Amino acid sequence: MQKTNRLALAVLALVGSTAAFAQSSVTLYGRVNTTVERQKSGDVTTTGLFNNSSRFGFKGTEDLGGGLKAGFQLESGFSSDTGASDARGFFARQSEVNLSGGFGTVRLGRFTAESYYATADYVSMHNHDTGSSSDAFYAYVMPDANKIAYRTPSFGGLTVDAAVALHEQPTGKPGKNAFDLAANYNLGALALGAGYTKQGDVNQFAGRGLYTFGAFTVGGYVQRDERADGRKRTSLRLAGAYNLGASEFHVNVGRAGEYKGINDSDATQYTLGYNYNLSKRTKVYGYYTHVNNARNASYMTGTAGADFSSVAVGIRHNF
Numbered sequence: 001m002q003k004t005n006r007l008a009l010a011v012l013a014l015v016g017s018t019a020a021f022a023q024s025s026v027t028l029y030g031r032v033n034t035t036v037e038r039q040k041s042g043d044v045t046t047t048g049l050f051n052n053s054s055r056f057g058f059k060g061t062e063d064l065g066g067g068l069k070a071g072f073q074l075e076s077g078f079s080s081d082t083g084a085s086d087a088r089g090f091f092a093r094q095s096e097v098n099l100s101g102g103f104g105t106v107r108l109g110r111f112t113a114e115s116y117y118a119t120a121d122y123v124s125m126h127n128h129d130t131g132s133s134s135d136a137f138y139a140y141v142m143p144d145a146n147k148i149a150y151r152t153p154s155f156g157g158l159t160v161d162a163a164v165a166l167h168e169q170p171t172g173k174p175g176k177n178a179f180d181l182a183a184n185y186n187l188g189a190l191a192l193g194a195g196y197t198k199q200g201d202v203n204q205f206a207g208r209g210l211y212t213f214g215a216f217t218v219g220g221y222v223q224r225d226e227r228a229d230g231r232k233r234t235s236l237r238l239a240g241a242y243n244l245g246a247s248e249f250h251v252n253v254g255r256a257g258e259y260k261g262i263n264d265s266d267a268t269q270y271t272l273g274y275n276y277n278l279s280k281r282t283k284v285y286g287y288y289t290h291v292n293n294a295r296n297a298s299y300m301t302g303t304a305g306a307d308f309s310s311v312a313v314g315i316r317h318n319f
Contacts, residue, residue, distance in 0.1 A: 024063065028319075030056030034080040035131055035314030042306030052131035052314065054080040055093055068101040073111075096147075107149040107163075113142035114149070114161035114182035115195025119206040119221045122193055123239040126250035126273035126287060132310040133271045133289040136299040137235040137256040139225035141197040141204045142180040149180075157186040165199075176200045189213060193221075201228045217241045231259040248275040250287075256299065264295035286313040 033052035038045065057075030064070055075094035077086035086092045096109030120138040121129050129135055142165060149163035165178040178199035185192045193208040203226045210219030220238040239252035250273035258266045273287035291300045291308040300308035 024060065026058060026060035028056070028058055030054075031316065031318050032080050033127075033130060033314065033316040035312040037132060037310050037312040039132060039308070039310040041301045041308050042303055049081040050131060050312075051079040051081045052127060052316070054078055057094065066101075068099070071098045071100065072096065073098075102153065104153050105151040107147070107151070109147060110145045111147060111149070112144060113140070113180050113195070113197060114151075114163065115142060115180050115197050115204070115206065116140060118161075118182040118184050118193035118195045119208040119223065120237070122191070122208055123210060123219045123221055123237060123252070125217065125239060125241050126248070126252070126271065126275060127285065127314075127316075131314075132300075132308075132312060133273065133287050135237060135254060136269050136291050136308075137237070137254050137267070138206075138223060139204050139233075139235070141178070141199060141202055141225070143178050143199070159184050191219075202226065215243045217243075227259075231261065233257050233259045233265075246277045248277070249273075250275070256297070258294075262296055265297050267291060267293045267297040267299045269299070281318040283316050284314070285316065286311075288312075 032054045034054070035050050035052055036048075037050050038047045055075055055077045057073060059071070059073040061069050061071040073094050073096050074091045076091050077093045078084065092110070094109075094111050096107050096111050098105055098107045100106070116138070120135050124135060127133055142163070144165075146166045146168050147163050148166070149161060152160045161180075161182040163180040165180070167175045167177050169175055176199060178197065180195070180197045182195045183193065189212045191210045194206065196205045197203065204223060206221050206223035208219065208221035210217065218238075218240045220236060222234065222236040224232070224234050226232045233256065235254065235256040237252060237254040240250070242249045250271070252271050254269040256267045258264070269289065269291045271287055271289040273285060275283050275285040277283045288311050289309065293299055293301065293305055293307055295305045298304045298306065
């Protein structure tokens, strides 16, 4: 009888500890993404090994009961070609704590603007908008740090994100709080998104659509951005992908219009890519990207009128 009681107590202790473990979890995750490239910027040609936004992080949740959960995410970037840490800070990619439930999610800390994820990032399918083939024209306006954000629950496929980035300077100092709004609406094969950011006189608005039919996915976004000096510009990007077994074939074309008052400030970018998925977490890939700058445009090069191109092969591994 005594042995039975001891066994029952041991089982209860094990069940109790299992329940405690089930209430909270911490996950280590990351991505190592590296390419060998031959880049040409203007008249300068460079062959080398390049990092494509490699990173690692920790994220976790705790079940507080009653549908309420607390969570966090800490993410650090590093250079996969040299091993160097992110010069901006150890958790400069993301550092947030959040609280979620039936009311939605409240987020505090540092994280990427949801307006970007809802538009430009969503159609960057071949290499996740990283490296030399990343989108050269999207105007990223929202500061990443000192944010308070809220995400609604899903209403029939619609979610909305709202955020404010606090300026955190004494009264009279230059600068203002920034505001960001994003919406995503999924209708089966059709996915729609929009984003808006405002910081003082700087504004951007973008809309996105993506449609999947069979092995094909096509989509794009259009963005209007306005600078503090009064310059205004419209840019757009179209993207397509074809999946055939483990193979992916990608093409995208972007166009940046002239800024108001600056003639010949337009540019075009196109990318052709091929990915082969060795597993769900690992792929090898190659691409060619080219940015054609008009006389007063300097995208990707920093030199007006100079073009940019790159031929690359790479490996990406997620963990």
